[in-house]
Amino acid sequence: MKRVNDIFGKDLKVLNIGLEQFCADLKEQDVTAIQMDWRPPSGGDKEAADLLSALLG
C-alpha cells in the first residue's frame, strides 16, 4: 500500500489505454502522458471472436 502511495509524491508519467480524452486532459495539465493504441480482441465483438476461433480450428 505504501508503495502505491509513493506514486502520488512523484511526477506522474501516464500511459493511457482507452478513451483518448483522458490522455489529452492530462497533457493540458502539463502531465507527461502518452496514448497507447489498443483495442480489445475482435473489437470486443464476441461473435467475431467465436467465428475466428472456429475458423482457425
Next chain:
Amino acid sequence: MDRKLANEEALKRLQDSEPYLVGAGIALDVVPGMKKNLILHAGPPITWDKMCGPMQGAVIGALIYEGMAKDEASARKLAASGEIEFEPNHHHQSVCPMAGIMSASMPVFIMENKKYGNFSYTNMNEGLGKCLRFGAFSDAVVERLHWMTDVMYPLIKEALEMSDGIDWKALVIQSLQMGDDNHNRNRAATALFVKYIGQYLCKVNGDKEKIAKVFEFINGNEHFAINITMAMCKAITDAAHNIPGSTIVTTMSRNGVEFGIRVSGLGDEWFTAPANTPIGLFFPGFTQEDSNPDIGDSCITETTGIGGFAMAAAPAIVQFVGGTYKDAVSYTKEMYEITRAENKNFKIPTFDFRGTPTGIDIVKVLETGILPRINTGMAHKDPGVGQVGAGLVTAPMDCFKKAARYMVEKGLNK
C-alpha cells in the same frame, strides 16, 4: 491448401500481375456473356424492384441510350417487365463506378493481365455531377453518352491500337508519387494517360476539331482514369481469386443497398450486409440527408491496396472527401492491421516509400474488429439527380462474419 501458403500465393498474384490497357471495344462485342437485353450493374446481385434510386435512374438512362425506351415511364415499364436481365459487372470480368451500369452498345476499355492471361473491362468515365453513373438520365446525360460512343471511342480505340498498350500498373505507381490515391484523386493518373495517349491521338485519321474535343473532354475530367484503374484492379484481383484455402478478400463491391465481398478460397459466393452511408463533403445545395448508401464497384481499388488504403499518399484528397491529412495518414496506418502485405509496387512517399497495405485477410478483420476504409463518391438517393459529394465509409462487419461462417460450415478451413 494450407491457409498461410494459399494466402502467400494470393498475395504474390496481387503484386506480380502485369495489367496492360490493351484496347477498347463495344461491350456487346468484347465483354464475356454480354447480350442486347442484359444490363450489368455494380455490386452483388440485385433485382430491379430492390435497386436504389440512383441505380434505377442509371438503368432508365441506359435503356433510353440503347433506344429501347423513349422516356422514363417506358424505361421503367420495360425494366420491370422481365425482358431485361440484370447481372453484376463482376460476373462478367467487369467493374464500373457508382451505379455501374453497362449496356450492350457502350464502349469499354480492355485490360489484359499479361502475367496470368486474364482480361477485364470497364466503361468510360463521363465526369462529375449529372452523370449516368450517379443516377442522372436527362437528355444532356444521354447525349454525352452518344458523343462518347460515336466520337470519342473510335478515336481512343484507334490511338490505343497504334500503341503497344499502356502498362497501367507503372502509371499507377507513378501517380501515387504525384499525389493520387487512385480512387477519388485521379488527377495525376489522368494527366499521365493524356500524356501517353496524346502521341497517338495526334496521328489518328480523324477530324482535328473532334480530336481536340476529346482532349478537352479528358482534360476537363480529372477522374477520367478511375475506370481504367478499376479495370487494372479487377485484372489483378481476378488473378488472385479461387486459390483454395486462401482467406484474402478479392472483391469488395456495393449495389447501393448491400455491400458484398468475395474471398479467394470461397469461390464465387457473395457475402453481403446492408451498405453503410458515406459521411463527407457535399456540393452546394446538398446535405447528408440527400446521400444514397454506399454504391459502386470502385472499392476494387481498396481491395488491391490503393484508394482509401493509400490516402496517406494523397494529401489533397481530404479537400474532396473530408477530414484532415492527419486522418488520411491514420486511415492508411490502420489498414496495415487488416492486410497481409506491404505492396512491392505501390509506395507511399510520405511513409518513406513504405508499400501500401495490401491483401485484406478476413482473419485479421475478425481478430482486430477493424473494417476496411473506403473513400467514395456519393450519389443522390433519388433517381435523376446525380452526384451530391464525396466522403468516407467502411465495409460492414457482417460480410466478414458470414464469410468466416461459410468457410467453417463448408469445411474449407481444413
